[in-house]
Amino acid sequence: MNAARDAEPGLTLLVHRPGEEPTLLHTGLASLEHRLPIGPDTTFNLGSVAKQITAHLILLAAHDDLLRLDQKAADLLPRLKISDVTVADLVTHRSGIRDAESLLSLAGFRDLDHYTADDLRTLAYRQDQRAVPEGRFLYSNTNYLLLAEILETVHHTTLPDLARDRVFGPLGMHSTHFKSDPRQVIPGAASAYRATLHGWQHAETPVTLPGPGTLWATVGDLDRWLTYLHQHWHHPDQLPWQEAVAYEPSDHEPYLYGLGLYADPRPGRAAVFHYGHEQGFSASAHLEASGLQAVCLSNNGELSADRVTTALLRNLRTQPTPAIQEALAQATAIERTPVTAVQAQPTADDRSQHTELGTFTCDQAPGSLRLTRSVGALHLWRRGTREQLTPAGPGIYAGNGCTLTTASNTNHIDRFTLGLDRAPGLTYIRQ
Structure with a gap:
């Protein structure tokens, strides 16, 4: 690998073909201060990739008769004023509830200002009508923040404990944790960085929002999750758990959205995936009906995990039998996001x-x-x-x-x- 890039923050990339052992590539440093290289045990913030875990816990709660997917969310969240929103509407981003972090940005919050999940829920409960017509897709992290509250209400426990007991523990995902407090120590955690005109700078901010984000995991643990997901993908003409929650058009054609997952329904290309961008980290988890799995986690603001994964999949499709290591290396060599100067404030x-x-x-x-x-x-x-x-x-x-x-x-x-x-x-x- 390039020696200069090995001294920068980087990424970890995994490809797992059906019937084969996973192939991994790691490049760059998990910590610039300690010159600690990224490895298989390095944990990253997954951002919105966490949504599929939250959605799966909702599905399990429905299976256990703790809630119904067609139930009005206000039955479980008494402060919710939009009374016709269902639990399934929250899961599929069809509630019309505005993204509370976007609303909070209107107050002029700065990078190091601290806000909590309760701050954002308060903004959600101020909304008294849908921002878009009923049934229309509006991607909003607030939906999953409310789903996390629903899970904690019906289970009488915290989301981190629930996820550990129902998903992470049984699947052997022992390095995966929802972070509920910015002071919480995550073993093996990478630091995230962004490039500036004056060098590298830490990108994390003191915010944790379990449900829509702040899930930390290794690339190997995500591979275990995708293996479990594929085991429940019973037919290539259907999508995972489609019988429970229908996949509907999303904000990115031709992709659909279902249980915390985008889906490509095109014949011969059926896949589910999600990307995450959170505080300088980026993540991508991709699963095809064939069983092909691709995971990319980055702590480098210039290396976007979704772009690397897209390049990797393109390489695998255009070369009939490429060497996996070569395809991985080619994927990390794509053009990086340029560093731009910060606009000066008005005098x-x-x-x-x-x-x-x-x-x-x-x-x-x-x-x-x-x-x-x-x-x-x-x-x-x-x-x-x-x-x-x-x-x-x-x-x-x-x-x-x-x-x-x-x-x-x-x-x-x-x-x-x-x-x-x-x-x-x-x-x-x-x-």
Whole structure:
């Protein structure tokens, strides 16, 4: 391997073909401070890959008659105001409940600000109607945060203990843990890093949200989970546990979404998978109907696990009988995410060029937002930081992951609608 890259944070990659032993590749360091290399016992934060574990625990709870998938979630969560949302709606991201982390970002939270699962649940319980029409897909981590609360309610125990007793222990996944406290020590844990113009920087933030994320595991433990999943994939024309929860169209065509898993239903390409991106870590778990398993875990902000896995699978499909080690090495050689400079915050002179349009609040989101106007653009301010919104149509202004809609006259604004990727339809009114 490249000596310079071996001195950087890196990744671990596994391919497991049916009837063969898994093949692994490790590159880079789990800890730059201690120059500790990544190995088979290194644990990584899996991010949203955790959702399939939470969904499976919900399925087991339904099997044990502790809940019904078609049951109203409000029966189990009395504070939930959207009364027609079912447990299955939460599992398949069809609740219409906005992503609470996106809402919290409107308050201007900074990287090292600490918030808890209870903070996010409080924002979920402020919502009184679906953000999208009934039945429409809206990916929201809040769904799985609420599922975790449901599991703890019906089992009278914590999600980490439940997952250990019902899944991780029986499957021999002894290095896999839900992290419920940022101070908790995870054995063998890698640190995550992002590249800056001045060198490597730690990427973790002091937040743990069991249910939608903060699951830590080794590549070998994930391989055990995928083996178990494939054992319950009884027919290649069906998807795992499809009889319990139907897979429906998702936010990425042609993929469907079911029990915490995206699915490719195309004939000859049937597969289930999920990606995770969490605090500088990235993860990918992929299982095909044939039994082919691919897992990639990264602690390098420049090496995205989903891109590496995509490259690996492409190599395996285009070469009839490639050497696995060669395919793995080729997959890690893909172009990395470029390091970009952080945009400077506006100075006092910058602000003097802005026309104040007012301060606005929304009953579904915390804090307040300010709007200013300068040279044909709107500027959205939250806790002293500014985002420029450029015209995208009559009365429509677009920024990074958000859209603001108002009357075409921006000289005076009384209200506007803000749409975030995972939290659409927020109405803000001038104070």
